[in-house]
Amino acid sequence: MLSPQQLKFYRAQGYLAVEAVFSPAEVRELQEVTDQFVERSRAVTENDAVFDLEPSHTAQAPRLRRLKAPSKQHPAYHRALTHPKVLAIVSQLIGPDLACNGDKLNLKLADVGSPVEWHQDWAFYPHTNDDLLAVGVAIDDSTAENGCLMVLPGTHRGPMLEHHQDGRFIGAVTDPAFKPDGAVPVLLRAGGISVHHVRLLHGSAPNRSNQPRRLLLFQYCAADAWPLLPGAKPWDTYVASMVQGSPCRVPRLAPVPVRLPLPEARFGGSIYENQRGLKNTLYGT
Numbered sequence: 110m111l112s113p114q115q116l117k118f119y120r121a122q123g124y125l126a127v128e129a130v131f132s133p134a135e136v137r138e139l140q141e142v143t144d145q146f147v148e149r150s151r152a153v154t155e156n157d158a159v160f161d162l163e164p165s166h167t168a169q170a171p172r173l174r175r176l177k178a179p180s181k182q183h184p185a186y187h188r189a190l191t192h193p194k195v196l197a198i199v200s201q202l203i204g205p206d207l208a209c210n211g212d213k214l215n216l217k218l219a220d221v222g223s224p225v226e227w228h229q230d231w232a233f234y235p236h237t238n239d240d241l242l243a244v245g246v247a248i249d250d251s252t253a254e255n256g257c258l259m260v261l262p263g264t265h266r267g268p269m270l271e272h273h274q275d276g277r278f279i280g281a282v283t284d285p286a287f288k289p290d291g292a293v294p295v296l297l298r299a300g301g302i303s304v305h306h307v308r309l310l311h312g313s314a315p316n317r318s319n320q321p322r323r324l325l326l327f328q329y330c331a332a333d334a335w336p337l338l339p340g341a342k343p344w345d346t347y348v349a350s351m352v353q354g355s356p357c358r359v360p361r362l363a364p365v366p367v368r369l370p371l372p373e374a375r376f377g378g379s380i381y382e383n384q385r386g387l388k389n390t391l392y393g394t
C-alpha cells in the first residue's frame with residue numbers, strides 16, 4: 110500500500126516509483142517469457158497485431174520493439190496486470206472500480222532500443238474524466254543509460270499540448286518551443302513499478318547501453334471514465350476489460366482539457382509508427 114507521503118507526491122508530481130512490487134521469482138518468469146517472445150519474433154518480418162519490430166530487425170538478429178497487448182499473449186503478463194499489489198496501489202490512486210484500457214511491452218533492447226518522443230497519453234485516449242494512469246513494470250533495471258522513462262513533474266495539472274503536425278495526429282508534442290527542461294528520470298530496479306498520470310508529459314531516450322530495458326506498461330482507468338472517441342469502447346469490450354470492481358454506465362464528467370487525436374495519424378499500429386516523420390524530434394527519431 111502507498112503511504113500518505115507517496116499519495117501526496119503522486120498528486121503533486123503526477124508520477125511515482127515504487128520498488129520491489131514484484132518478487133524476484135515473478136521478475137524471472139517475466140524475463141523468461143519475454144525472451145521467448147523475442148525468439149518467436151525471428152519468424153516475423155513485418156509489424157502485425159502482436160509484434161512491432163525495430164527497423165533493423167532480422168531473423169538472425171531479432172529486434173522486437175514492442176509486444177502488443179501482452180496480457181492477451183501470455184498468462185504471466187495477465188497475472189502481472191491483475192497482480193494484487195499493483196491493483197491495491199492503483200485503487201488508492203483512482204478508486205476501486207478499474208478497467209484496463211490498453212497494455213504493451215516496450216522492449217528497448219540493448220544498443221538499439223528506439224526512443225519514445227515526448228507526449229501525453231491523454232492525447233491518444235481522452236476520456237470523460239482523467240482518472241487514468243499507466244503502470245510500468247520494470248522487467249530489467251531501468252537506468253538513464255538504457256533509456257528509462259523520463260517525466261516532467263507537475264505537468265499533469267497543466268495544459269493539453271498540441272500533438273498534431275500538418276493537420277494530422279502524430280502522437281508527440283509538436284510545439285517547436287517545447288523543451289523538457291526539468292525532466293526527471295524514473296529509475297527502477299527490476300520488480301519495481303512506475304506510475305504516471307495520463308496527462309503527465311513523458312518520453313524516453315534511445316537505449317545507448319548494452320543492457321536491455323524492458324518495461325511492461327498497463328493502462329488503468331476508473332470504471333466511470335468513458336472514452337470520448339466515438340465507438341472506442343463497445344459495452345462487451347468494456348465489461349471484459351474490468352480488472353476489479355463493477356462496470357458503470359453513468360460516466361463521470363470532469364472539466365478536463367481535450368484535443369481529439371483526429372484526423373488519425375498517418376502511420377498506425379504503435380506509438381513508434383505514429384511518431385514517424387515528426388519534425389520536432391528531441392531524440393532523433
Ligand SMILES: O=C(O)CCC(=O)C(=O)O
Pocket residue numbers: 215225256257258259311312313324326380
Ligand atoms: O517505453 C517508454 O519508456 C515510454 C513508453 C510510452 O510512453 C508509451 O509507450 O506510451
